[in-house]
Amino acid sequence: MTTTTKLTDSGGALLADPTKYRSIVGALQYVTLTCPDVSFAVNRACQFMQSPTEEHCWEKFSSLSKAEGRKEKTFCSFLVWGIWLARNELVFIGKSRTPLGVIQYASKASEGFIKAHPCPSSSTYLVGNRLGQNQWCPPPDGQIKLNCDAALSGKKDMAGTGHILRNSRGHPISAISESVNFLDIIIGEILAIRSGVLQAIEEGMEKVEAYRFAEMRANLQFQNHVVSLSSLLPTDVCSTPAKGSEILSRLLQVTHKYGPCSLLKEGKSKIPSISLILTNDQTRVKSINSKFSNQQSSVADSTVQIPANSGDSYGTGNYVVRIGFGTPQQHFTLEFDTGSDLTWIQCLPCNSSNCYSQQDPYFNSSASSTYSNISCGSTACSQLQSAGYAQSSCTTNCLYQVTYGDGSYSEGDFVTDTLTLSSSNFFLNFEFGCGHNSIGLFGTTDGLLGLGRNQISTVSQTASKYGKNFSYCLPSSSSSTGFLAFGSQVGSSSSNAQYTSLLTNSNHPSFYFLNMTGISVGGQKLSIAASVFTTSGTIIDSGTVITRLAPAAYSALSSAFRRAMLRYPLAPPYSLLDTCYDLSRYSTVTLPSIVLHFGGGTNLNVDQSGIIIQATSTQYCLAFAGNSLPTDLGILGNMQQHTYEVVYNVAGGKLGFGTGACS
Secondary structure (H helix, E strand, O other): OOOOOOOOOOOOOEEHHHHHHHHHHHHHHHHHOOOOOHHHHHHHOOOOOOOHHHHHHHHHHHHHHHHHHHOOEEEEHHHHHHHHHHHHHHHHHHHOOOOHHHHHHHHHHHOOOEEEEOOOOOOOOOEEOOEEEEEOOOOOOOOOEEEEEEEEOOOOOOOEEEEEEEEEOOOOOEEEEEEEOOOHHHHHHHHHHHHHHHHHOOOOOOOOOEOOOHHHHHHHHHHHHEHHHHHHHOOOEEEEEOOOOHHHHEEEEEOOOOOOOOOOOOHHHHOOOOHHHHHHHHHHHHHHHHHHHOOOOEEEOOOOOOOOOOOOOOOOEEEEEEEEEOOOOOOEEEEEEEOOOOOOOEOOOOOOOOOOOOOOEEEEHHHOOOOOOEOOOHHHHHHHHHHOEEOOOOOOEEEEEEEEEOOOOEEEEEEEEEEEEOOOEEEEEEEEEEEEEOOOOOOOEEEEEEOOOOOOOOOHHHHHHHOOOEEOOOOOOEOOOOEEHHHHHOOOOOEOOOOOOOEEEEEOOOOOEEEEEEEEEEEOOOOOHHHHHHHHHHHOOOOOOOEEEOOHHHHHHHHHHHHOOOOEEEOOEEOEOOOOOOOOOHHHHHOEEEEEEEEEOEEOOOOOHHHHOOOOOEEEEEEEEEOOOOOOOOOOHHHHHHEEEEEEEEOOOOEEEEEEOOO
């Protein structure tokens, strides 16, 4: 390419139609963002946009064309466009074009190229090519419009900015592109705007309409959250989502156990401290890891058939739903838990010494016409035994027993009766535990709804109708509501769900394993080896509150978060949370976004309510924690699932995250 051509203001006769020159140069300045080799020639041509001559046009385009041995005056713009497309094909799909192929494409594309021109029927100008058109709207008469952009390849010195100034007729006045060394696209956008504004000032322009701020706001929003601290706190009044009435008419309402929306009367007043919540959460996680560490096994694709041999339960959940048992149905408020398989409620006879006090009356099996015990020799009892929930002694009726990590337990008869989820969704002969001896930290909930993957779980028992397909949305605070959906209602409350594969573990087939691949903070992906995530493995769990990460992954996350929060004073660690801040002097804070990456290109952009948690009246902490050992299981907790519709397509072997499902 010729880079020594000398251009002067007096070089030849003025072009009869300078808009052609301006249009081509205006288009070429965008090409330089990813083809920096042509930057010098394009920048030189930009200097003569006001009064281009025939010499400018000839010398400019011949100098660019010499690289391919062509000297046509107008061919150059199409040739560079062909180089642009060839570059993109090579980068994104690995397809390469020969130089001759690029020339042939450029010749063909030139026939359909649409130059910048006014649209008689409206105030819109169209710029494009045969592959598509983009609208450009002119500024008011007497004003100049600044369009600017930045591009970043992810490699040092492979970044650039560009801008173009046009008048109200769409005629380019000035355009500049340049290679700039930056590693943050937001910095690039700012530099592009700065360059354009400085050029406008130099040209003596007073009224300039800038176009790029909307995208900048979008990028900033993706990389940061400006959060009012009061928005992270529950209010005294329960509020449903904007589409709450629609949701609740079709789906099961989900509420937190505690707070103004709680379905439990006691849950509205007796709210445990954050210290107790974190202590119970850590107990659950330790219980999971203690079982898991004794039976390490590789993770496999979800389509592989693996026999179940463990049904341990690890603690109780945090969210409740209301469903019915028996005929006629008796209503109960149950915690739902994806980490448990067995569904159970407390049943009569159940005296105060053997049963804890719950919200609703105990289930009265005598009042149900469809109640039945399960015999010891039945297939159902064998499945209970395989799942690890059966009592060792069984003479006549099948008996269950479940012990949780916090020491709580429930035991009684394994029975069948009608399960009612709604007026049109009920299941005969549903198998569940009818407890006569249940003690522990269950609060006033009536029992537990097991949503694990075992044969005895609710997911498996309702598969004939729902096809092992369910979802839930956990609200951003305890003062709002979410939902639990099954079957055809799954996915109806969110949009643009991203899916990743569900994996299985031979020793813990009830858990929902995911392939976590990385973490980004503030739009920058952290340098974490893939082996960090494969060594620990990762599950998604509705019953764990705080997400747990392998030590190396958490260290990288915490360090990046601290760098982004340098303006705020640090505070001492709180319980298991070690990245804390004193925000007593702030009403709003700017938090970096945290994105969790999973296999298949699925990204979970954590809601702002799942980034920090209030520890005390003035202290807020990063809502993630590190595990003790690299082999401890990674767990995607419920705080980081807030506002997403989490779709469990168990039969299809995939899990999805749908945005905007609940507040």
